[in-house]
Amino acid sequence: MQTPDISHLTAADYDRVYEPAEDSFLLLDALEADLERLRARRPRLALEVGSGSGVVITALAAALPECLCLATDLSEAACRATWRTAHRNGVTVLPVRCDLTAALRPRLAGQLDVVLFNPPYVVTSTEEVCASGGLAASWAGGERGREVTDRLLPQLPELLAPDGLFYLVAIRENDVDDLGAVMAGLGFDMCRVMSRRAGPEHLSVLRFERRAESGGTGPPEGGDVPHSQRP
Numbered sequence: 001m002q003t004p005d006i007s008h009l010t011a012a013d014y015d016r017v018y019e020p021a022e023d024s025f026l027l028l029d030a031l032e033a034d035l036e037r038l039r040a041r042r043p044r045l046a047l048e049v050g051s052g053s054g055v056v057i058t059a060l061a062a063a064l065p066e067c068l069c070l071a072t073d074l075s076e077a078a079c080r081a082t083w084r085t086a087h088r089n090g091v092t093v094l095p096v097r098c099d100l101t102a103a104l105r106p107r108l109a110g111q112l113d114v115v116l117f118n119p120p121y122v123v124t125s126t127e128e129v130c131a132s133g134g135l136a137a138s139w140a141g142g143e144r145g146r147e148v149t150d151r152l153l154p155q156l157p158e159l160l161a162p163d164g165l166f167y168l169v170a171i172r173e174n175d176v177d178d179l180g181a182v183m184a185g186l187g188f189d190m191c192r193v194m195s196r197r198a199g200p201e202h203l204s205v206l207r208f209e210r211r212a213e214s215g216g217t218g219p220p221e222g223g224d225v226p227h228s229q230r231p
């Protein structure tokens, strides 16, 4: 997977939009490692929730040219940045400003082949969780860093296609085992695709798929050069 060109985004953009960081690059690396699995399913519709700069969904759109890529973000600035990043890299991504998937449900029920979420996962007070799309919405995750993620999880059984895949970024404090248990209760198996330490954060990318569809979910091989280390 090509790392998208984001040189059009400036410091002024990053005052309002999450600047791609280790978590973004780990998600890119995990998707690259899973690309054959993704391509084998011939995805037609993908969604990134909380697309920020658009770097991740743009890379996915470039890697899956047959797939229509949608994005949502609470932040208008992030939606604009996502559109610009896609345009800059010659792909189409359709950003929608809304809370999680609010603008897409129930119309897209059962239609999404791929859902991505690199959520605000930092443990904070509940009061810090931002509903208005300011920069704090990029990182403030409330109790256990789970308050935003936990609102999305129950939507996935409705949204995902029968063999759809959901990729989630999490840190250790989010309680990965419990994320697996919650999703198991919703009928999904979890696989840890990739993990990496970034400063104090122990980051993982988790992949979920419906239990009935399970099989061959062993951990994939890693990519060649991590996206964070590419020029």
Ligand SMILES: C[S@@+](CC[C@H](N)C(=O)[O-])C[C@H]1O[C@@H](n2cnc3c(N)ncnc32)[C@H](O)[C@@H]1O
Pocket: 018, 019, 020, 021, 023, 024, 027, 049, 050, 051, 052, 053, 054, 055, 056, 072, 073, 074, 075, 078, 098, 099, 100, 101, 118, 119, 120, 121, 133, 137, 138, 139, 148
């Ligand atoms: C950690 S940043 C990730 C940005 C980008 N996906 C990346 O990996 O670089 C989280 C993003 O989620 C967005 N976000 C937070 N809460 C949201 C919500 N309830 N609905 C939609 N987007 C949300 C933030 O505005 C931010 O752009």
